[in-house]
Amino acid sequence: MDEQPTPAPVIEPGYTFGTVTDKISSIVLTRPTSNGWFLGFGVAFLVTMGLLYAIGYLFLKGVGIWGVNIPVGWGFAIVNFVWWIGIGHAGTLISAILLLLRQSWRNSINRFAEAMTLFAVACAGMFPVLHLGRPWLAYWLFPYPNTMNVWPQFRSPLVWDVFAVSTYATISLLFWFIGLIPDLATLRDRSDNRAAKIIYGMAAMGWRGSVRHWARYETAYLLLAGLATPLVLSVHTVVSFDFAIGQVPGWHTTIFPPYFVAGAIYSGFAMVLMLAIPIRKFYGLEDFITERHLNNSAKVMLATGLIVAYGYGIEAFMGWYGGNRYDAFLLWNRLHGPYSFFYYMLLLCNIGIPQVLWIKRLRTSPFWLFLISGVVLVGMWLERFIIVVVSLQRDFLTSSWGMYYPTRWDWMTFIGTIGFFLACMFLFLRVLPMISIFEMRTLLPEAEVKE
């Protein structure tokens, strides 16, 4: 294979600094809000109200309204926490790691992928707090001087998790905001509406595009990307420590950190595609989010999916080969136990179906990619369900075995966070530029300065 076809362009030809700016900023500034937007936001908002109702009832009655009990004390809360935070990881991967690797195609998807990260982390962060039992005491998780003179136990992975996730949320927010500053200045200068001018102007903080500012800005942005890269890898590693440091069969393995990180990126890219495909269609952005973006994202999904498949393989192999009777039983329980249906579905969704991505025609077809991404998201959710529930329900002593059934409140909370996520996404699309305008300008041929 020596003949390499030229890859599809990152931006379709014919655009200038002015038209790129107009096209992206007009979505926010001049395009009338469509009925579709109101419908989508309305539905997402209603589902968010459902979330608030479920949370309100939880505060009133306690975690007893959920299906969690001994032996399965973690249940949906932790399943959803890991699922959401994993989804967030693709945003940081796109904005930081691909920036360091000089993958300039990322410039048209990094902004909304970062927004996706923020909202996904917000959804993720709710679950451990709601799961606390007394959520109003969540600030006890942080070390602060108090009259009781008690402190968090820093030798516990659960406390590491608090630091990892809150650092991740903070850095993601800063990264997203710093990327927005020059575009907020563009919106300030382009808006006719006085109120919008003032709001965007305040948020842009007087950015005027001085080259001295740009030089410091670029340095800070690059350093932040360099810091976010080990951070994003550490966050899901620490999430996997929540399991791996414990002694429960199926959790106590060293394969967990890399396999969790790969799974996070896998599900995250699936979510990126599920958002990008409708967005490019409804907002007519096919010139900026091209087939190349779909193809590349699908390749990342395929690669990380294979790493995840390797993780499953090693888990099963070690269960069989390791000679530990509890690990061997866990494998048997996954394959033949009461939740075996979900294990087979997991294998189908995460390993089986995504293999069709080897076919190039499917990698560039928005319709099929959308469907496959949905399958992967379901599969990755099932993976966390299997890890959390099947390991806990039958551990060392047969006398302490049990079953786990989620209640309607579990479902309402989970679906509610999806609504919350989508509602935030709709608002973001309406009021902020969903594609980084200044980074798109740098991709244009006319931006090149010949020495």
Added chain:
Amino acid sequence: MKHTPVYGLMAEFDNPEAVVHAARKTYEAGYKKIDAYSPFPIEALSEAIGFHYNFVPLVVLIGGILGGLSGFALQYWIHVINYPVVVGGRPLNSWPAFIVVTFEMTILFAGISAVFGMLALNGLPMPYHPVFNVPRFALASKDRFFLIVFSSDPRYNALETRRFLESFSPRSISEVPS
């Protein structure tokens, strides 16, 4: 007539190469108090006006070191000094268990220093700036490039500087009122 002090002379260009060329020539002609504005980062442009180094990396380094030290010190103080609890017969200063939080605090402090350090060095937020008085300057965030010679430059002369900037055939030249 009331005398309005002039902040500087501003020339407008419509492509990055022209502004880089003009900026380099202006700097070489001995004007040191100059600045340029562009809608996206242009490395050659900051080099052209003689801006080679910035202190953001130093700020980030200091922030990261402080973050790491304070992260470890926090855990050491809590578990060794303030409230020692022996867990599983391990030493009180069980430092490997403290690495994760130390690492996260390093990243947190370094990242916060990067963003706020950059903003502080840039003097932002700055809601008012004289260059915004030029109506055409709104295009600096879209597709135009501006070069300004500040009136505080010792070589600044309203007439000669204007003539000098005109030699680059810019799209327009405006006087920036202070």
